[in-house]
Amino acid sequence: MTTAIAVTSNGHMLPSPERHTPRAHVFQAPQEQPFDVALAETQRLIEEHGHVVVVHPVDLPRAFLHRLHAIRSVLETDRIALMPTSLPPLGTAVLVRQLRQLSMCEFSPGVLGASVRLLAHYVYAGALMHSVTKLDRLPASLTASAKSWNPRAQFAVLAAPTPQLVRTDGGDSGGARSVLSGPQFPTQLTVAHGQSTATWVSGTLAPQWRVADVHEVYLPEESPKWWGTGKLVEFAAAIPDVSVLYRLVSSVRRDECHWCGLELIGDRCAFCAAPAPYGTGARRAGGERPQTARRSPGHAPAQGSGSAAGAAQGAAPAAGAPTAGAPTAGAPAPGAAAAAPPAAPSPSTPPASGSGSDPGPGTAGPGAAGPAAASALRPAAGTGTGAGMPPGPAAPPGAGADPRAGAGPAPGGRGGNGLTGPRTDGPRTDPRRSGSGLAAFLKQKHAAAAAKQAAAARSQAQSPAAEAAQSPAAETQSPAADPQSRHAVVADPRGL
Template structure:
């Protein structure tokens, strides 16, 4: 069975992008169900799939994250990877779906898990916000804080890969990707058509809608938002990106990985061997 890719709530499991996309595993209510029940669930998943990659956002409740670490420790398993990229929740959901796409390919578990770090560089994620007064994920100046109190003000924010913040006005724009992408939009408690204009400016291949993740208002500091994520959707492009990167073997658990850290055991490569420094010449007393 292919490596399983899991999320911690149903709204983070986006519909399949193509026929090959693997179904998403939803680990529901981990912090509310009995420990024995959730332990049996993760044990079954690892036995069925061999390896499990759990993708969750920085806004995932800490009680859920603690339960994940507890379960991993109780199972004493290096076959469960916990990945929390610094992306907004909609971006995390998109990344999880990209990993589900790649799970159908001939990638080893270590390469698939570490591909998440690589693919985050190709995700452009942000939102239109009705207020930035409680936004702490992107630098906000005093002027923008003050303008948040002006009725009707809206702000365009890019959180990744490069923080950007502009007040929406004629001519306002955000720097976008220099390659072809698709855009996903999730609407909260805000009415705005600005993102449609941004999509046209970025020349996206298409624009789709999705439900707003429940974690998004926590991440952005307001429920008055429209979240967006521009991403690569073609499986062949994703596969080429991942397989073009040099692979190495984790010196601790032995998995093939890409990048400088194994997502399963968190080991980093040992320091490169350096020849010993030349010893000082001993002073010798003439005979």
Template sequence: MPTAIAVTSPDLVLPPHDRQTPPAVVPPLDSLEGALTALHALVEQHGYVIALLPADTGSPVAQRLHTVRSVLESDRIALVEVDLPPLGLALLSQQLRQLSACDFSPGVLASSARLLAHYIYAGALLGSVAKLDRVPVSLKSHAKSWVPGAQFAVLANPRPQLVRVGQTAGAGEPLLAGPEFGTRMLVAGTQPPSDWVATTLAPAWQVQAVATVPLPAQSPRWWGTPRLAEFAAGLYDVSVLYQLVSSVRREECHWCGLELIGDRCGFCAAPLAPPPELPTPAVRAASSVRALPRGAT
């Protein structure tokens, strides 16, 4: 069985690209007992479980999952916290589901989440940035939020950016910095009523396809307003995803023994062990001096 990829709510589950993509798992997290039973069953069935969590360690859901992992004393449950907006997190889950059907080990799969997240361009078109605290907002932009009809394009990942849209047309329209590789864009939400994402941003980013999906339930809280159209663009071809992860050097975790890529184990969170120190040039020079015969120069 492939490694199970879990998310914390059903609205973070995107439809699979093909029949080979395994479904996402949404364990019941309403009670500690239900979560314990579900996670134990998943480990027994799949061997390993990778649960993606929003980077909000104070949330009750995150605390419950950490409690479950501690109670089960299982080193086969990875709790991967990702600082992505909800739709970006859903896209990352879909990518990991695609890769879980490949020949990657659970350790490589878990630690690849941080790598893949770097290639996801996640943002939103907002009707107000007055309550946005996830991306730096200038005082001037805050003031313009109160202007009727104002719209702001915000990029949260991989590099924060904010521009006001609708001021000019054509070549003068401000745009967000986009990816320099082929992507598929997901768009969710219909507020504010604008097709700017599909008609302006998508062509500028040269996306290869655009798909409309339901808006995740946590998106209004994450972006600070219910007037939004969220978008996320990323790699979607499994062969390209496979090549990206395969190109990174694999190491062995010195703590739990699983494979990993990058600088941290996805399961036990142990950092990559530093390489053994080599003698400094000064030490080698001193050794050479000591090795010379007495009186030699």
């Protein structure tokens, strides 16, 4: 199904050089055709072709333009595109002939309608006149208007794509004739003679522009009013080959209209006048997040290093250190110190090495974070390394010191307790968390647990009546009654 091309004047429909080129539909003026007849013809065009592209001049009478808008409103359709153009009448007719040729191609209605503005830039339209006094559509100097009173004066006026006015009789430079700026691509020159019999267009202008052919047609009835005089020769040069036109339109970027869904070229849809989507600028991809430093599995911090992280957080960062808020390799999150106290190692975990052990390769030493961080990572004077002893009946000698002190780095080439992170034990002031205090605390807890087990065994040996009498008292006894049971939450060394 081909898209229908419509015009508002019979002079805008030129004879086509090819027989299979479709004709254009002509809308009549409101005073020449009733509204219901125009409505029925438009409905038939939409049913046969699907879409209609109407090319009309920008100075179309207001009543005629209101008629076109009324037809589109009554039919309640968005398949009618109204495309104004500022070309002269003959240039508009040449443009419509190109659209009729392209309607046989595979272009969608949106691309064909939007190509009106594209092809108008490749139409060189003008006229040869003997007077420019009434030419009010193009800027004309006062000198040119004064010289128009000379009956032998001739002016070549180019209206599109760039306005230009030159003298063709050599009156400006003593016999030297000016030349109009012509196209730089192969064209066909269409000429329409009015009341002038001058041969300058076909004899001088055609060789200067190197046109392939000169095609003569009738002068459109709107031309004398448009140029301000009937004594003229109107001309228009455009691309005649449909294959060149096809490649020209196909080379332009296509977009999809976000309102009606049709394809379009340029900056605006021809049917709904919605702007092209690429004119809003670049869009950011959703879900993008800034890249942050990730900790590698071999540099994960050791469990229980929150106290050192809290001490290092209060220290001043050194030059070149990462900024606050960016996680670094081998360091826990800033809130890790306040989240949970450092846990004591389980009986199967070897105790940590002394403070003089080498941190090992791949870990940052105390000097990497500055003097403040180095002092925070150093254990306080008079306290142990912070590593607790396994539970037992009594604390062995030197419980507050590291039994592996001075033994060198732990297996695996790293210091500390053999984990993947450096030593981050900070100063501890609680005597229960030091070596000797923790051993005494665990000894008391084990003794209390053994006493409870012995009391339970004796209660089972008593009579059922005595056991029933003592059971309420045993149930009502809460862990808070025992002064030592307040720390039942941390009795397990793994919970420290």
